[in-house]
Amino acid sequence: MKSKIVKILAISLALLMLAFTFTACDKVWGKDETVSEPGYHEVDGKRLSFTLEFRDTGSGTEISDGDNFAHATTDGTLIKSWQIDCYGNTVYESIVKYFEDKNESITFRLSQHKFYMFHDLTLEDGTTYNLETVYVAADGKYAMCANYQSLFGADEVAGTVDDLKVLVLVYKGWLY
DSSP, X not given: OHHHHHHHHHHHHHHHHHHHHHHHOOSOSSOOSOOSSOOBOEETTEEOEEEEEEEOOOSSEEOOTXXXXXXXXXXXXXXXXXXXXXXXXXXXXXXXXXXXXXXXXXXXXXXXXXXXXXXXXXXXXSOEEEOTTOEEEETTEEOOOTTTOBSSOTTOOTTSTTSOOEEEEETTOBOO
């Protein structure tokens, strides 16, 4: 009887340790749109870039295709904007690279071991914004989470007309 209890306890402890190992991991499980060896993208010797805008809540609300909840429009007052070089294949890679040596910062939170979500923004003057409820629009349309939002359009080719031009983060944009 004691040996069965010891075995059950040992197996339970092993499973608990395994579960803890997986939950402590800060990497994406499975495949996302990031690349293993990111680099800058250039066309004719010029780096490609997009504009990142951080805006206050918009003047109205709307519901995008496939959404269940209303979100603020993207016409709110511009708080700050940056010109971000295209690095890797996703918004996530480009923004992380851009802010790695700046006095300002944008951080991300890994959700469900799959999605890098915008977490917070700290401006140079020390002002901090919680980005957990930002609405994100890529060229005016609802955007996927940062590690799935491509810098390049449907053709997946850098330097073509369907590349990302403007990514807008609307502060407190999701209206639950």
